[in-house]
Amino acid sequence: MSxxxxxxDQMPPAEPQAASDTARMRKDSPLHNPWGWVKLRFxxxxxxxxxxxxxxxxxxxxxxxxxxxLLLLFFVLLGTGIFLALGYAPTPEDSHRSVESIxxxxxxxxxxxxxxxxxxxxxxxxxxxxxxxQVLVGGYQPPKEGTxxxxxxxxxxxxxxxxxxxxxxxxxxxxxxxxxxxxMLNYIPVIGDELVRIVLGGEAFNDLTLRRLYALHVLFIPxxxxxxxxxxxxxxxxxxxxxxxxxxxxxxxxAHEQIKLHERLTESEKTxxxxxxxxxxxxxxxxxxxxxxxxxxxxxxxxPELYPPANFTEDSIPQEEWxxxxxxxxxxxxPPSIAPAFYVLMPLCVVSLLILLPxxxxxxxxxxxRRPLAVASVVAVIVSLVWLTGIRISSPWMSWPRGELAALPxxxxxxxxxxxxxxxxxxxxxxxxxxxxERGSGVGPNLAGYKFRLSPSELENYVHSPPxxxxxxxxxxRRTPQELKSTVEFxxxxxxxxxxx
Amino acid sequence: xxxxxxxxxLSLSVNAVGAAITGAVLVxxxxxxxxxxxxxxxxxxxxxxxxxxxxRLNVMHERIVELPAGWNPRQKLVFVWRPTDSEVVxxxxxxxxxxxxxxWDESSQCFYCPCHGGIFSKEGERMAGPPNRPLWRYATRTLxxxxxxxxxxxxxxx
Numbered sequence: 001m002s003x004x005x006x007x008x009d010q011m012p013p014a015e016p017q018a019a020s021d022t023a024r025m026r027k028d029s030p031l032h033n034p035w036g037w038v039k040l041r042f043x044x045x046x047x048x049x050x051x052x053x054x055x056x057x058x059x060x061x062x063x064x065x066x067x068x069x070l071l072l073l074f075f076v077l078l079g080t081g082i083f084l085a086l087g088y089a090p091t092p093e094d095s096h097r098s099v100e101s102i103x104x105x106x107x108x109x110x111x112x113x114x115x116x117x118x119x120x121x122x123x124x125x126x127x128x129x130x131x132x133x134q135v136l137v138g139g140y141q142p143p144k145e146g147t148x149x150x151x152x153x154x155x156x157x158x159x160x161x162x163x164x165x166x167x168x169x170x171x172x173x174x175x176x177x178x179x180x181x182x183x184m185l186n187y188i189p190v191i192g193d194e195l196v197r198i199v200l201g202g203e204a205f206n207d208l209t210l211r212r213l214y215a216l217h218v219l220f221i222p223x224x225x226x227x228x229x230x231x232x233x234x235x236x237x238x239x240x241x242x243x244x245x246x247x248x249x250x251x252x253x254x255a256h257e258q259i260k261l262h263e264r265l266t267e268s269e270k271t272x273x274x275x276x277x278x279x280x281x282x283x284x285x286x287x288x289x290x291x292x293x294x295x296x297x298x299x300x301x302x303x304p305e306l307y308p309p310a311n312f313t314e315d316s317i318p319q320e321e322w323x324x325x326x327x328x329x330x331x332x333x334x335p336p337s338i339a340p341a342f343y344v345l346m347p348l349c350v351v352s353l354l355i356l357l358p359x360x361x362x363x364x365x366x367x368x369x370r371r372p373l374a375v376a377s378v379v380a381v382i383v384s385l386v387w388l389t390g391i392r393i394s395s396p397w398m399s400w401p402r403g404e405l406a407a408l409p410x411x412x413x414x415x416x417x418x419x420x421x422x423x424x425x426x427x428x429x430x431x432x433x434x435x436x437x438e439r440g441s442g443v444g445p446n447l448a449g450y451k452f453r454l455s456p457s458e459l460e461n462y463v464h465s466p467p468x469x470x471x472x473x474x475x476x477x478r479r480t481p482q483e484l485k486s487t488v489e490f491x492x493x494x495x496x497x498x499x500x501x
Numbered sequence: 502x503x504x505x506x507x508x509x510x511l512s513l514s515v516n517a518v519g520a521a522i523t524g525a526v527l528v529x530x531x532x533x534x535x536x537x538x539x540x541x542x543x544x545x546x547x548x549x550x551x552x553x554x555x556x557r558l559n560v561m562h563e564r565i566v567e568l569p570a571g572w573n574p575r576q577k578l579v580f581v582w583r584p585t586d587s588e589v590v591x592x593x594x595x596x597x598x599x600x601x602x603x604x605w606d607e608s609s610q611c612f613y614c615p616c617h618g619g620i621f622s623k624e625g626e627r628m629a630g631p632p633n634r635p636l637w638r639y640a641t642r643t644l645x646x647x648x649x650x651x652x653x654x655x656x657x658x659x
Contacts, residue, residue, distance in 0.1 A: 092574070175574070176601055179595065179599075179601070179658050180599045180601065180616070182600065182657075183595070183600035183656075184599065186656055186657075197538045197657055198534070198535050198538045200537065200657060200658070201537050202537050202571070203657055204568075204652070205572065205573055205574060205658075206573050207573050209573065210573075311574050311576070312574050312578060312594070313565050313574075313577065313578045315604060317615040318601050318615060328616070328617065331599070331617050332616075332618055332630070333631075334631045335631070336627065336630075336632060336633040337633070339598060339631040339632075339633050343599075397618035398615075398618055399613055399618055399620060399629070400604075400613055401604065401608065401609075401613060426608070427608055428609060429608035429609025429611070430609075432606065432608075432611075433620075433629075443618055471620060473610055473611050473622060473623075473628070
């Protein structure tokens with residue numbers, strides 16, 4: 001019995017003529033060589049040889065193992081998802097209550113739900129990392145175009161199923177999350193309405209909507225994902241990862257050249273090794289890191305908060321998942337003229353670009369050092385994602401009715417008259433858009449800032465009837481001249497304190 | 502005599518049977534799945550939202566509408582505004598950018614969207630943010646003083 005992957009014990013050696021039938025039979029029994037018997041009878045030999053003990057090149061660093069970490073997270077999601085299904089009710093009346101019960105009442109339900117949630121989020125992050133790394137080293141170049149294209153399919157399915165997972169909580173944010181996704185779909189010309197009705201399962205949100213999403217999330221997409229994931233892995237094992245030698249040399253252009261190099265590398269004792277256990281150690285390290293991250297997030301942050309049950313009547317501030325924050329920031333700054341086209345073209349362009357990438361960039365040069373455009377693009381993408389996410393966290397575009405009094409800039413002294421203006425500033429909704437000093441929404445100009453200094457009469461006229469094209473409501477008839485005067489006096493007082501400039 | 506002919510006949514048969522079975526399962530299944538898109542009822546779906554007298558002149562009213570059987574959630578909020586005695590405007594609560602629920606602010610007399618900074622005037626015109634069009638208005642009619650809106654007169658998710 002050996003573990004080196006060679007099928008050396010499947011065929012019994014030729015027996016001498018003298019050997020009796022009993023001796024021959026004994027050698028073939030499960031008791032004589034249990035492992036050999038199992039291996040042959042269950043056909044494990046070829047599987048072990050090709051997927052566990054197959055030869056891989058040396059010098060493949062640990063951070064190449066995001067794919068295996070993704071596989072691990074997928075298994076965690078399958079496992080936790082199957083058990084979540086024990087408690088989840090896919091009907092609009094009961095679903096919210098069932099998620100609440102899983103989280104608060106059933107033993108360790110919070111743990112299963114938290115692990116499911118955080119593994120899904122990490123999977124989205126890792127899949128982006130996994131793809132960007134392939135861009136850096138031309139991981140889609142011959143003969144790996146098919147591997148990449150199956151990967152693009154996996155990426156799309158992962159994003160779609162993650163978004164649907166968010167809606168299954170059926171709390172008010174889930175409902176509006178779905179509304180936003182459907183509104184984006186609705187911008188598609190000609191068939192927009194039809195696509196929305198297919199998702200809804202009717203002409204509006206109805207009894208079938210949640211059931212359809214549930215079926216997609218737990219049956220359709222996971223089944224497709226399972227098939228596509230194993231096909232992807234088969235292709236990776238067949239063609240290998242982008243090796244160090246491939247990246248160092250610039251004469252590897254065609255599929256044939258890559259395959260020849262890969263064969264030479266893996267077969268040689270000096271440059272190749274068995275996947276198990278040498279490469280498997282690195283894979284396990286990355287996988288363990290990913291799992292521990294999900295585990296720690298689950299233990300310290302827990303499963304996501306559940307908002308009031310889905311309804312279209314109460315006030316709600318919808319929010320996307322954290323891994324979509326960047327997109328929200330991008331949307332907030334879209335000029336109205338291009339917003340409708342953007343919602344359709346942006347996803348279309350991203351997916352088209354991913355599909356076309358292997359055909360646009362098929363010529364050699366697989367080392368990041370010789371791929372300045374790829375490096376610049378990847379850096380630009382990462383910087384944009386982080387930067388936009390940061391903007392989303394402070395959301396300076398938000399104007400919202402606030403009942404509270406405006407926070408005053410440090411050093412502002414109010415008199416009895418201007419205190420009245422302070423109250424009016426809130427009462428007339430000025431505070432909704434205009435910051436004073438550092439705090440507040442950034443939609444209107446900062447009135448305490450030096451860039452906005454007008455004389456009292458100019459300011460009164462401006463508030464009374466704002467110029468055309470300014471996003472400020474006119475106030476004629478809604479404020480007495482005295483009220484207007486107090487408000488303006490108050491604004492001017494906030495500009496009087498001493499400051500650096 | 503000619504083995505290739507037999508070979509291609511057999512492979513054609515196998516492929517044809519496979520395709521036929523796949524089609525017999527998948528085509529009806531797909532029609533079943535997408536039938537909500539195929540069945541399009543354009544006739545108005547009138548839904549009562551109280552009597553006209555309930556709505557005072559020039560005040561923005563929040564009104565909870567009971568939706569028809571099968572719709573879920575069973576209620577939704579709309580904004581009803583009577584600019585003059587003879588006119589009535591019913592706004593959908595969906596922001597025309599991405600469908601988030603707008604909020605009426607009495608102090609500034611504006612609608613605010615909680616998502617990406619959309620602001621609409623009392624007339625439903627866009628004032629700020631990414632929205633590209635005015636608020637959705639339901640088709641309305643009054644029958645003997647009872648106000649009704651056509652639920653099919655705004656997009657399916659609005």
